[in-house]
Amino acid sequence: MTELLEQAIAKLKNLPANEQDAIAAMILEELEEERYWDEAFARYPDRLALLATEAMVEYRTGKTQELDSAIAYPIWSKR
Incomplete structure (x- = not known):
């Protein structure tokens, strides 16, 4: 596990259970979405270029x- 991920998890542990569950979800x-797109583009490698x-x-x-x-930069973004 990376140091950054360990820091994030340490902070998550201090949140109420409902907030932990929301972030976990x-x-x-x-x-799951990343896995879906990785599989989709692996099956059809030329599709992304098209x-x-x-x-x-x-x-x-x-x-x-x-x-x-508001659409381009979600509220959790630091832009």
């Missing part, structure tokens, strides 16, 4: 719009 969900190309075409042709800062 978020971490587990994030790990999606990126399509996104750039949409951007260059003016078919995109800026994200609202």
